[in-house]
Structure formats: C-alpha cells, structure tokens
Amino acid sequence: xxxxxxxxxxxGFFLGIILFGAGIAGGAxxxxxNVAVNPSKHLFAExxxxxxxxxxxxxxxxxxxxxxxxxxxxxxxxxxxxxxxPDGAYKAKVTWSTGLSLRSDASTDAxxxxxxxxxxxxxxxxxxxxxxxxxxxxxxSGQEGWVKSGNVEKIN
Numbered sequence: 001x002x003x004x005x006x007x008x009x010x011x012g013f014f015l016g017i018i019l020f021g022a023g024i025a026g027g028a029x030x031x032x033x034n035v036a037v038n039p040s041k042h043l044f045a046e047x048x049x050x051x052x053x054x055x056x057x058x059x060x061x062x063x064x065x066x067x068x069x070x071x072x073x074x075x076x077x078x079x080x081x082x083x084x085x086p087d088g089a090y091k092a093k094v095t096w097s098t099g100l101s102l103r104s105d106a107s108t109d110a111x112x113x114x115x116x117x118x119x120x121x122x123x124x125x126x127x128x129x130x131x132x133x134x135x136x137x138x139x140x141s142g143q144e145g146w147v148k149s150g151n152v153e154k155i156n
Contacts, residue, residue: 042099044115085123092136092152094120100152102145106133113145114138124152 085091094100094116102114106128116122116138125135127149134152137144 041117042115044099086125089123089125089137090154091156092122092124092154094118094122094151095153096151100147102136102138102143102147104145106135106146110146114143116147121155122152124154 095118097118099115099117099120101112102116103110104113105111116136121139123137123139125137125144127134128146132149133146134149135144136147136152
C-alpha cells in the first residue's frame with residue numbers, strides 16, 4: 001500500500017465519521033425541536049359547540065374589528081377583578097398541564113359538566129371532607145363544579 005493511498009484512506013475514514021456524526025446530530029436536532037413544541041390548545045366539548053357559530057360576512061367582520069365596543073371589553077375584564085369572594089374562598093390558577101374536568105359532584109363517576117384550561121384563574125369555594133376534591137367557580141361564566149384537589153395553585 002502506497003503512502004498516498006493510505007493517506008486517502010485515512011482522510012476518507014475521518015470524513016465519513018464526520019458526515020455520519022453530522023447526520024445524527026441534525027436528525028436529533030430536528031426530532032428534539034419538534035418534541036419540545038407545546039401542543040395545540042385542547043377544546044373541550046362544551047367549547048366546540050360555542051365556537052361553531054354561523055360565519056359572518058367579511059364586511060361585518062371588518063367593521064367589528066375596526067370599532068370594538070368599549071362596554072363589551074369592560075364587561076369581560078371587570079367581573080373577575082371586582083367579584084366579591086364568599087367567606088373562605090380564594091383565587092387560584094390551574095397547574096395541571098392538560099387542564100381539568102369540571103364535574104357535577106365530588107367523584108370521578110360524576111357527570112362532566114365542563115373543562116378548565118391550564119393556567120386559567122378560578123375561585124376555590126370549598127374542599128370536600130376527605131380533601132380529595134375542591135368546589136370551584138369559573139369567574140366570568142359563573143359556572144360551578146368539582147375538580148380533583150392538588151391541581152391548582154393559590155394566587156393573591
């Protein structure tokens with residue numbers, strides 16, 4: 001084996017290793033960046049029915065976007081800020097990453113009456129006698145129900 005062919009073999013071997021490593025690194029980067037993206041917002045069955053409203057014509061949409069009604073935006077923002085809390089109640093936010101099921105009674109067998117998304121502000125009204133369930137109210141809708149304890153965090 002001549003020195004030039006040995007040199008070519010060594011250069012080819014190292015270039016092959018570098019290309020192989022770059023391919024693995026590129027594949028790992030592609031996979032990890034796609035896995036690290038937060039999933040899309042989950043829509044509960046109750047929300048889907050309200051989001052399937054009749055489509056308004058484009059001209060009406062443009063008018064609505066250009067001139068939002070100030071009294072409507074105030075009505076949406078102020079109830080949670082000015083709402084009086086009952087004795088022993090406190091505000092909290094949902095910490096369970098996929099949201100919580102709102103149930104009619106303090107049981108996993110109880111009817112599901114709604115859902116609460118991650119990081120949504122709620123009002124904790126009471127806790128069941130066994131400490132496993134919490135009765136909550138959703139501030140803007142006034143809807144009440146039970147959620148499993150340990151999935152919310154108290155806020156000031």
